[in-house]
Amino acid sequence: xxxxxxxxxxxxxxxxxxxxxxxxxxxxxxxxxxxxxxxxxxxxxxxxxxxxxxxxxxxxxxxxxxxxxxxxxxxxxxxxxxxxxxxxxxxxxxxxxxxxxxxxxxxxxxxxxxxxxxxxxxxxxxxxxxxxxxxxxxxxxxxxx
Numbered sequence: 726x727x728x729x730x731x732x733x734x735x736x737x738x739x740x741x742x743x744x745x746x747x748x749x750x751x752x753x754x755x756x757x758x759x760x761x762x763x764x765x766x767x768x769x770x771x772x773x774x775x776x777x778x779x780x781x782x783x784x785x786x787x788x789x790x791x792x793x794x795x796x797x798x799x800x801x802x803x804x805x806x807x808x809x810x811x812x813x814x815x816x817x818x819x820x821x822x823x824x825x826x827x828x829x830x831x832x833x834x835x836x837x838x839x840x841x842x843x844x845x846x847x848x849x850x851x852x853x854x855x856x857x858x859x860x861x862x863x864x865x866x867x868x869x870x
Contacts, residue, residue, distance in 0.1 A: 781811050781819030790825065793833070807834040 784803070788795045802808045803818065808828070810818035828834075 779822035781813065781821050782825060783817075783819055787820045787825055787828075791828065791833075798833070801836055802834060805836055807836065 782790075784795055784799055788799055791799075793799055799808070803810055808820060809824045810820055813819045
């Protein structure tokens with residue numbers, strides 16, 4: 726009973742009655758129900774976290790997404806423990822999706838005191854002769870017998 730003398734307005738989960746059931750007032754039952762709810766919420770949060778994290782990505786996939794070079798940019802950051810990795814099969818490592826999102830949001834971490842180089846594949850070398858004007862004239866002046 727409350728201070729005013731009326732029955733508390735509690736609904737029992739076991740028999741769905743309001744106020745009259747002793748289980749609705751029993752603190753042990755209330756605590757047990759709360760514990761079950763907390764456990765269910767924790768499981769739901771862990772499941773959501775696993776879904777949000779997604780499958781870990783290979784180092785090559787991360788390099789393609791970020792547009793960086795594996796050997797000169799990503800690998801030094803991994804070795805310096807600036808990028809979080811998870812162990813994978815045959816001694817390989819992968820990068821969690823959450824870590825990729827962090828890098829996309831915050832940018833590449835610093836490697837030492839300077840930022841990590843943003844190395845992309847260099848443009849293809851041009852193997853054309855220089856057009857100085859002299860080349861064309863030199864070709865025209867070749868005597869054919």
